Amino acid sequence: MQGPRLALVPGEPAGVGPELCARALQQRWDARLDIFGDGAVLVDAARRIGLPLERSAPDLLRAPGGEFVLHHLPTATAAAPGRPEPVNAASTVGALLAAADACSAGHCLGMVTGPVHKAAINDGGIAYTGTTGLLARHTGCDTVMMLANPTMRVALVTEHLPLREVADALTPARLERTLRILHAALREGFDIPDPVIAILGLNPHAGEDGHLGREEIEVIQPVLARLRNEGMHLEGPLPADTAFLPAKLADFDAVLAMYHDQGLPVLKHSGFEQAVNISLGLPWPRVAVDHGTALDLAGSGKADPSSLFAAIETCTRLARARTARERTA
Template sequence: MQRPRLALVPGEPAGVGPELCVRALQRPWAADLELFGDADVLLSAAQRIGLPLERQAPDTLSAPGGRFALHHLPGAAAVEPGHPAAANATSTIAALLAAADACTANRCHGMVTGPVHKAAINDGGIAYTGTTGLLAAHAGREVVMMLANPTMRVALATVHMPLREVADALTPALLERSLRVLHAALRDDFGIGDPRVAVLGLNPHAGEDGHLGREELDTIIPVLERLREEGLRLEGPLPADTAFLPAKLARFDAILAMYHDQGLPVLKHAGFEQAVNISLGLPWPRVAVDHGTAFDLAGTGRADPSSLFAAIDACTRLAATRAARNPTP
């Protein structure tokens, strides 16, 4: 595969996603981009921020970056930046699923998504906890969320749940599945032949030999020992307060954190603008921006496109690596 084809989905039409996509179309990429969303929203966003974008045919957009295929999925309600409309929930989800279908059919080789507003989707009558879960259910796969920037990769054993529920959710089966998915993705999508993974403990000081909690002794250590016997290179459980020191980070290809706010604040402090959200375990690469809809910035032209640009670059690399490992006959 010489040039990957990537599905690009703006996400919530009233957020910053459409104008960030317009900015992406102003420059050439190492992949061909196909837009899945409402053409009128994209054209209005371009006009609002003063950037060139034309719809040259029903299925084509033209901008300084080139000509881009368009899959027009119109919303039901007019879009006002900063003010999400529940009536547009159906078209927002339809764009994500249409892009997923294109990837499943190998018409696209990866998927890049802008931010989606959970409340607007649920207010529109669609049960939705996040795009990662939506795509996982659509593909029938178990997935792991990983955030990455040029400094580190941090995967999560548990994601969006109250802190008081994390210990009960952290079962041996969940931990083993997370590590297997992470290991396979590092090998197959990132091209790392023998990945090295640091596994954080759940409790302070990784439990202090059971004095600060038994999750390490009862759950984490037995899983690590079993997987090490299979040849996985896993170190831990490590205390989270020292695992991110530069000298330690240099020894690992990724870190598995036990819960959302254990690892992500460090990653975002180390480089929020270049951070991306990667769904590991799907049949195709999916990379998302690592920020929300930013309704306060929508329509102002001041939203930073760095995360979207990084997501496109990352998805291009992942698609190319996967294609090299599994060439199409």
């Protein structure tokens, strides 16, 4: 196997992540995949759905796709499909952090992650709101969550917040930081020299000139004006109910939504199976599946691997772009 070495983390051991990873190991990729997780969980998941996968050595997995380096991080207790165990929270998070450390040390050039079960991690005594935030704290980097599919890219100013907290969290500093990270990522990771970013308003009709809220006037517009003066191509603030019309989307390289459910339902409706979750702002690319643990499907063999496959392909492209950029710097 040639190409960049990527860290692959299955995620919640009782969810569909292990069997999706087992499916990924059935084929060859344009990247070398290192697996971070419990080897027994992966082998058991493959056996349940009738796929060949064996642990050929303590640090190797063998499948039709080749031999894959295994960084074995055992769970505290056996994982049964569909039944998350809070005592396994430490190993789930530990696999994510070990993969992140491998990327930071240069052993891997990118990170692909399966779905995790937030409730199980929190019930296991680890405060957790999402992997993007976990990696931001671990690396000391400011990050932005962006989801993408072949139709659109949607980034978020706020992520996993209760709706009543969003307006207070929408500060000029936060919006400016998000736009700078998004703009740089589109230029450097996606090779878009002059990205056009659509910025949604927070309120219905983008505030209706202050009659439906003043965040657009007092927060969003001043930040956009300042960054436009620096040369950024920013459109908005736009009413969210019309910004996603196909004729408008064709003019945008990305859409910036103010909160989670403002932008992501539209993206998922337009192409859920091919969508991926990308953490912008890290020193290396991290790409995740755009779905949850699907506990009801775990162990059945019915889970669709399309998002994981898209995540591997996307991370491979981003890792190659980063390597090429560093060589020419």
